[in-house]
Amino acid sequence: MSSRVLSMDLFEIDGLPLHPLIVHAVVILVPLTALALILGAFLPAARKRLGVVTPIAALAVLVLVPITMLAGEALAQQVGPVPAVVHHAALGGLLWPWALAMFVVAAVQWCWCRFTEGPRRTARMILAALAVVSGAGSTVMVVLIGEAGARAVWGG
Numbered sequence: 001m002s003s004r005v006l007s008m009d010l011f012e013i014d015g016l017p018l019h020p021l022i023v024h025a026v027v028i029l030v031p032l033t034a035l036a037l038i039l040g041a042f043l044p045a046a047r048k049r050l051g052v053v054t055p056i057a058a059l060a061v062l063v064l065v066p067i068t069m070l071a072g073e074a075l076a077q078q079v080g081p082v083p084a085v086v087h088h089a090a091l092g093g094l095l096w097p098w099a100l101a102m103f104v105v106a107a108v109q110w111c112w113c114r115f116t117e118g119p120r121r122t123a124r125m126i127l128a129a130l131a132v133v134s135g136a137g138s139t140v141m142v143v144l145i146g147e148a149g150a151r152a153v154w155g156g
Helices: 018-042 044-050 053-079 083-092 095-115 121-154
Strands: none
Touching: 018 044, 018 053, 018 095, 018 121, 044 053, 044 095, 053 083, 053 095, 083 121, 095 121
């Protein structure tokens, strides 16, 4: 029983393009991480209960986004320069800075609350604002990118 798990192409699994497979992890993880980050910013009990999960999830997003982009570029080369695919790819390139921001805020929030007595009121407000902006921005970008990807695949 011989099953090929990884094909010769780095961005294929058993002949299937990696991009449509891995993109679902990003689509799920980004909004969940954003929600955890925002809850942790406003509810100390949630932040304490989530603990290191939020920065780990943000790190996973930060790692998955460029892999998804590279897999998407490989798939786009196979498809060719279709305008809808080009638009989807252009939007996709805008997600990484948002994912980076979300990771930085999650890491700072966790470290500050874990290793100190926590930030003072002004710093808490700034962290909360950054959590909302990075979390909402990341989620909005995923929605826009996903919508453009769906149009590229299904038309419209």
